[in-house]
Amino acid sequence: MNSVPPQQRRAWPEKLAVRIPYVWLLVFFVLPLAMLLRISLSQPARAQPPYAPVFDLTAGWHGITTFFDGLSLDNYRLLGSDPLYLVALLKSVQIAAFATLLLLLIGYPIAYGITRMPRRARAVLIALVMVPLWTAPLIRTYAWMSILRPDGSLNWLLLTLHIVATPPLWLTTDAAIYIGIVYSHLPLMVLPLYATLQKIDERLIEAAADLGCPRWRIFWQVTLPLSAPGVLAGALLCFIPAVGEFIVPDLLGSLQTPMIGQIIWNAFFANVDWPAAAAVAAALFAFLVAPLAIFLHQTMRAVERAR
Amino acid sequence: MHARETTRHIAPWTDAHARPLLRIEDLSKRFGAAIAVDRLSLDVHEGEFFALLGPSGCGKTVLLRSVAGFEHPDTGRVLLDGVDLAAVPPYRRPLNMMFQSYALFPHLDVEANVGFGLKQDGLPKRDIAERVADMLAMVKLEGLGRRKPHELSGDQQLRVALARTLVKRPRVLLLDEPLAALDRKLRDQACFELMELKRRLNLTVVIATQDQSGAMIVGDRVGVMDRGGLMQVATPAKIYEQPNSRFVADFVGEVNLLEGRVGDDGFSVEATAAGRLRVAAKIDAVPGATVFAAVRPEKLRIHREPPSPPPDNCADGIIIDIGYLGDLTIYKLRLADGTTIKATVTNAGRIAAHTIGRDERVWVSFAPEAAVVLTR
Numbered sequence: 001m002n003s004v005p006p007q008q009r010r011a012w013p014e015k016l017a018v019r020i021p022y023v024w025l026l027v028f029f030v031l032p033l034a035m036l037l038r039i040s041l042s043q044p045a046r047a048q049p050p051y052a053p054v055f056d057l058t059a060g061w062h063g064i065t066t067f068f069d070g071l072s073l074d075n076y077r078l079l080g081s082d083p084l085y086l087v088a089l090l091k092s093v094q095i096a097a098f099a100t101l102l103l104l105l106i107g108y109p110i111a112y113g114i115t116r117m118p119r120r121a122r123a124v125l126i127a128l129v130m131v132p133l134w135t136a137p138l139i140r141t142y143a144w145m146s147i148l149r150p151d152g153s154l155n156w157l158l159l160t161l162h163i164v165a166t167p168p169l170w171l172t173t174d175a176a177i178y179i180g181i182v183y184s185h186l187p188l189m190v191l192p193l194y195a196t197l198q199k200i201d202e203r204l205i206e207a208a209a210d211l212g213c214p215r216w217r218i219f220w221q222v223t224l225p226l227s228a229p230g231v232l233a234g235a236l237l238c239f240i241p242a243v244g245e246f247i248v249p250d251l252l253g254s255l256q257t258p259m260i261g262q263i264i265w266n267a268f269f270a271n272v273d274w275p276a277a278a279a280v281a282a283a284l285f286a287f288l289v290a291p292l293a294i295f296l297h298q299t300m301r302a303v304e305r306a307r
Numbered sequence: 308m309h310a311r312e313t314t315r316h317i318a319p320w321t322d323a324h325a326r327p328l329l330r331i332e333d334l335s336k337r338f339g340a341a342i343a344v345d346r347l348s349l350d351v352h353e354g355e356f357f358a359l360l361g362p363s364g365c366g367k368t369v370l371l372r373s374v375a376g377f378e379h380p381d382t383g384r385v386l387l388d389g390v391d392l393a394a395v396p397p398y399r400r401p402l403n404m405m406f407q408s409y410a411l412f413p414h415l416d417v418e419a420n421v422g423f424g425l426k427q428d429g430l431p432k433r434d435i436a437e438r439v440a441d442m443l444a445m446v447k448l449e450g451l452g453r454r455k456p457h458e459l460s461g462d463q464q465l466r467v468a469l470a471r472t473l474v475k476r477p478r479v480l481l482l483d484e485p486l487a488a489l490d491r492k493l494r495d496q497a498c499f500e501l502m503e504l505k506r507r508l509n510l511t512v513v514i515a516t517q518d519q520s521g522a523m524i525v526g527d528r529v530g531v532m533d534r535g536g537l538m539q540v541a542t543p544a545k546i547y548e549q550p551n552s553r554f555v556a557d558f559v560g561e562v563n564l565l566e567g568r569v570g571d572d573g574f575s576v577e578a579t580a581a582g583r584l585r586v587a588a589k590i591d592a593v594p595g596a597t598v599f600a601a602v603r604p605e606k607l608r609i610h611r612e613p614p615s616p617p618p619d620n621c622a623d624g625i626i627i628d629i630g631y632l633g634d635l636t637i638y639k640l641r642l643a644d645g646t647t648i649k650a651t652v653t654n655a656g657r658i659a660a661h662t663i664g665r666d667e668r669v670w671v672s673f674a675p676e677a678a679v680v681l682t683r
Contacts, residue, residue, distance in 0.1 A: 201410065203406045203408070203410040204410050204412060204413075206377055206397070206406070206410070207404075207406055207410035207411075207412075208412075208423070209376075209377075209396075209397040209398045210375055210377075210397055210398070210400075210403055210404050210472075211398075211403065211423050211424030211427060211471065211472075211475065212398050212399075212424050212427035212428055212475070213398055213423075213424075213427045214396075214398050217427070221423075222412060225414045226413070226414055228414075
């Protein structure tokens with residue numbers, strides 16, 4: 001029966017429950033984003049808050065006009081004129097992209113391997129994959145600092161096993177940044193991959209074998225294409241936060257060529273230039289995060305329809 | 308036309324020297340403590356349509372999967388053309404299986420699904436396209452080649468799955484519950500189309516199903532399975548008219564089972580709920596042994612008056628339920644000792660016999676030839 005669902009007759013608690021996600025998005029996403037945009041259009045000031053103009057309702061209509069007159073795009077012009085920002089952005093994208101590739105190469109076999117395990121082992125292994133998420137990012141990065149120190153455990157291991165003759169330098173190199181990012185983002189790659197891989201109907205694999213496809217070719221022709229949504233979700237879940245990564249490059253990388261996250265951090269806390277920091281953040285969001293999020297949303301919708 | 312037109316009338320399984328195309332020998336498969344297939348042997352001949360019929364969990368799917376190579380039997384062998392398949396992986400076996408719920412590749416369109424197997428064989432693209440087009444025409448899916456599986460109806464998906472296996476020209480086609488997802492009308496239609504395809508392509512087919520009418524329509528022979536073993540293997544008519552056990556009689560169609568003892572003459576069953584019953588064939592059991600007389604409901608005659616002279620097998624009872632199906636009417640009646648039996652009457656004339664009402668006292672009778680005596 002194709003009767004009309006009784007949407008009009010929903011009681012108010014149900015209506016409220018349906019709207020909670022939107023309220024959440026409004027309060028914790030749209031409003032902060034609006035505040036960020038508003039600060040990015042201001043000028044730094046030695047005051048509390050450290051930017052001007054301030055919206056002053058007590059001054060009436062005059063207050064409102066002064067506020068809007070005080071807003072400008074100066075900070076965005078600064079972003080265009082100083083190559084520091086573009087260099088930092090390109091470096092961030094490059095590091096995030098390569099780290100995402102590494103994450104895929106490491107995370108896919110892990111996720112695939114877990115789906116091949118007996119059911120009970122799978123739950124345990126997935127929990128183990130998530131363990132790094134349960135420690136604070138700062139603490140796990142400090143742990144990596146001690147491992148990667150010139151006299152740290154990694155070099156001790158390499159020297160003991162005679163893999164290297166002289167201890168290589170890890171800290172302040174991009175390699176250290178990759179290690180830190182890959183380590184901390186691995187759960188975000190493995191989980192969506194695992195979720196899509198374990199949903200793949202085993203009979204599709206068998207059907208492919210039945211039609212003359214050997215095991216390794218089944219992977220390329222059936223398993224991999226069917227796990228594409230997981231690859232995409234994992235890649236974006238890792239890539240987007242990796243672009244804005246701050247702790248890892250700050251503690252493990254070099255200060256000569258900062259990533260965009262460090263630029264924002266410095267502008268906020270070292271220079272107390274909130275408007276400049278807000279402008280960088282807003283630009284990053286506009287050029288990178290928003291298009292990717294929309295792309296992901298569209299793709300997921302298409303995938304859902306295809307099921 | 309060709310000789311193949313008459314294959315239906317040739318019965319290779321009756322020829323002791325005929326070499327079967329597919330031979331299953333003493334095959335067993337356990338999963339932990341559960342026995343899925345229990346020392347089963349079966350020969351399927353070239354051009355035969357063999358139906359494995361049984362309730363869910365009887366082991367028919369495991370049997371098919373063993374033939375396809377997805378299960379490794381604990382004992383026994385599968386031979387194709389006399390060659391043991393044990394060492395042959397599924398992707399090298401020259402037979403194809405159609406899975407229940409079809410297992411179509413959701414990321415590929417109809418053409419790519421159908422061409423999948425040919426691509427694996429490394430055929431040139433043009434040959435693949437040609438054979439795929441031919442096959443789509445054969446299963447009446449022209450013009451739908453670019454659709455994705457989720458854009459198709461259930462019977463269209465079935466056709467794609469069929470085309471995908473048939474395009475490989477399998478030596479044996481294995482069908483696992485191919486019709487379960489279809490509603491009844493489509494199911495019967497699909498059965499007839501399957502038979503038509505089988506004739507045109509001269510296929511050898513093994514179908515596993517729990518749908519008895521489907522099995523009876525398509526099967527040259529039907530093998531009734533229960534708990535991992537074959538209970539009876541015979542033509543559909545023989546399965547229905549001469550079941551060899553209560554299980555087969557009950558699983559295939561409706562049946563009234565009347566328990567009793569073999570009479571001294573060997574031609575009667577005594578002390579049943581319907582009294583002493585006379586049967587046409589000599590009973591294969593010693594006098595006094597417990598047996599079951601099986602009578603199909605449509606073989607019972609209903610009388611509103613006591614028939615005179617009293618026929619051989621006659622009992623009276625009270626009508627307790629009437630089911631009017633249009634083409635026929637089912638009467639349930641209770642005999643004197645409380646046993647319920649079923650009788651069906653074909654509604655051939657417009658004024659059907661359903662003038663018989665509930666709670667009415669009636670007499671039922673059947674000819675001695677109508678009953679089969681079962682010893683197990």
